[in-house]
Amino acid sequence: MKYLSNGPPPPRPEYDVVCIGLTGAGKTSLLSRLCSEGSDGIVPTTGFSIKAVPFPNAILNVKELGGADNIKKYWSRYYQGSQGVVFVLDSASSDEDLEAARNELHSALQHPQLCTLPFLILANHQDKPAARTPNQVKKYFELEPLARGKRWILEGSTTDNMEAVKESFGQFISLLEDKDTEPARI
Template sequence: MGLLSIIKKQKLKDRECRCLVLGLDNSGKSTVVDWILATYKNRPRQSITPTVGFQIHTVPFRGHSVQLWDVGGQSTLRPYWDNYFDKTDVLLWVVDAAAIARLEESMGELTTILRNRDRLGYNCRIVVLLNKKDLAAELPTVLERLQRDLVREWRLENVPIEVRASNALDGEGLATLLPLVVWGREEPVEGQPPAAT
């Protein structure tokens, strides 16, 4: 293989992003993925059923190829989550904001994953998505508590965690999710391709 082939392969690799979508069962992971597919692949919205195992979807976004790994969140599947960690650029952790009773369980699972950072990778960015914000009566309280707990737990570990609220049914709060996944912020960095898809 010549040097030119190696350079071309590396450029393609640099434009790929692997996003692992995890969270407890019924948090809305597949609904978030479905909104992304409907928005960026012009596909009609689908009827959502619980994910058994995993599903992989590839979405073109501003010159990048984003792989979304939607993995089931049932308690029987959680022991297998770490099989999906390799080469993950972004962990999208989805929380059901309306299920306050499960917030502790959700944060416990996320903490277990983050304690295993060498397996997940130290360059992996973390985005916590409080989904179903339209159903959460105490959303500001939950958001504040979640941010406070995450900062307290992980500030010494230097783990950058972005927390945001969304409603995956109508897409509220998701418009800037893919830029955040690809670039680590809502706008491209200098030298990135223009906004046209």
């Protein structure tokens, strides 16, 4: 009879992902909570930050890019090497901000370095009264025609329900692991 060794478990796969979205969408808060860091005193990211976010079956090295207007124009400089994209939007934002987020997501979905990658789109701040549902976001952002043939997930999120956020990231990791599916390009 053979026994398994008691050595260290095999290393978890690591994926490099970029996290984008407008200022105030909640990128930093969600990532901090996923890393079990406190969410007190969180300030908008200026430039970028990198966090290794551990999950049971993988580690995501997340490069979070600040969402301010003076930073967005440099986002594409940080796309190289990314294996996936997390796009966070404030589902309770003004129509004007939602339109800006829509434009940024459309640009990302069509960017040559990102267009074949899996996307996790989080409609954040679902706990706010003005929040639009994921279905409303999908319709408003015209995701069905734009993202046809791509691998993407759209989920609602809030820092009040981190279990649901972890489930969304679990689905995203499945897309990252599924390298055999080559999506159609738009």
